[in-house]
Amino acid sequence: MSETNVAPTLVEEDHIQADETAYDDFEDEANDVASVGGSSYTSITSSILRGEIGEGGRTYAVYGKEEYGLPMDEAELDRIDMCHAKYYALLEKKRFLAPIGSNPQKILDLGCGTGIWCIDVADEYPSAEVIGVDIAPTQPDWVPPNCRFELDDMERPWMWKENSFDFIFCRDLLLACRDFPKLIDQCYTHVKPGGYVEFQAVTACIGSDDNTLPVDGSFQKFADNLNKSAKIFGTPIDDPLRWKGWFEERGFEDVTVKVVKLPCNTWPKDPRMKVLGAWEMENLLSNLEGMTMRVFQKALGWTPEEVSVFLVGVRKEIRDRSIHAYWPYYIVHGRKPLSG
Structure with missing residues (x-):
């Protein structure tokens, strides 16, 4: 496979106008996303259910062939649910962008986390069987009748029937x-001819259109270290830049790339972008240790x-x-x- 880099092509909100008004820190009242607990898995071992205590005193998943860099505890599940609401707003009230039609029969979500995307999509498409798969059994018991979850490692060979899914999705x-x-090869094998595959992710390729991000500041160093550590860990965080090339090499048609800007705090003037910035600021401030303790x-x-001391300066610049x-x-x- 080639290592073709796809330069960011920002087709929406090419320049976000900054809010120059001086006022107290923005308080977001819209973020009231409920966290759901429990598990639909009853026959797996208690060690897999509990996970293991690791770096930073956080709980990490133990299932799968490789280590996962983020925790699986309540704080992380709350973060996932908040990000679900944030991305819904970022994409202007859309869960995905692929034109899958109104009557899909089978949908797969890779790395489903809390299962919240599966539940919403199952409600929206009652015609479809929606399957969520993850290495952490962190999904709820009460779900729509057309939604179910499986404990599995998506990077192992898939046991599902080939050419069976109308839509395969993954996010972050x-x-x-x-x-x-x-x-991507496994997705191609298991999606139906005419079916769609969609990947979504935020990247650590931090940007600033007006050069207000200090090149030698803590926030830039945070992004640089996150990129460096993720590459060494074996999970390059800039892989989304290469997705388009990999999709096309495998044989997908009409490969479409959309890149939108997610502000890191409440600096935008536009009210919608300001709320998105508030969510992302909360995501960062409350979860920096979870994002960095294991990989750093x-x-x-x-x-x-050293990680804790470094993050003090990062928090200051995020605010x-x-x-x-x-x-x-x-x-x-x-x-x-x-x-196909």
């Missing part, structure tokens, strides 16, 4: 997938104390509304040929 496989070309220690050799930073959010989808 951060620090999780070590071989996207292989994953294992990949960069940092001590827990600074004079820094107009954003993350590129990638959405890539393609269709399997009817002759």
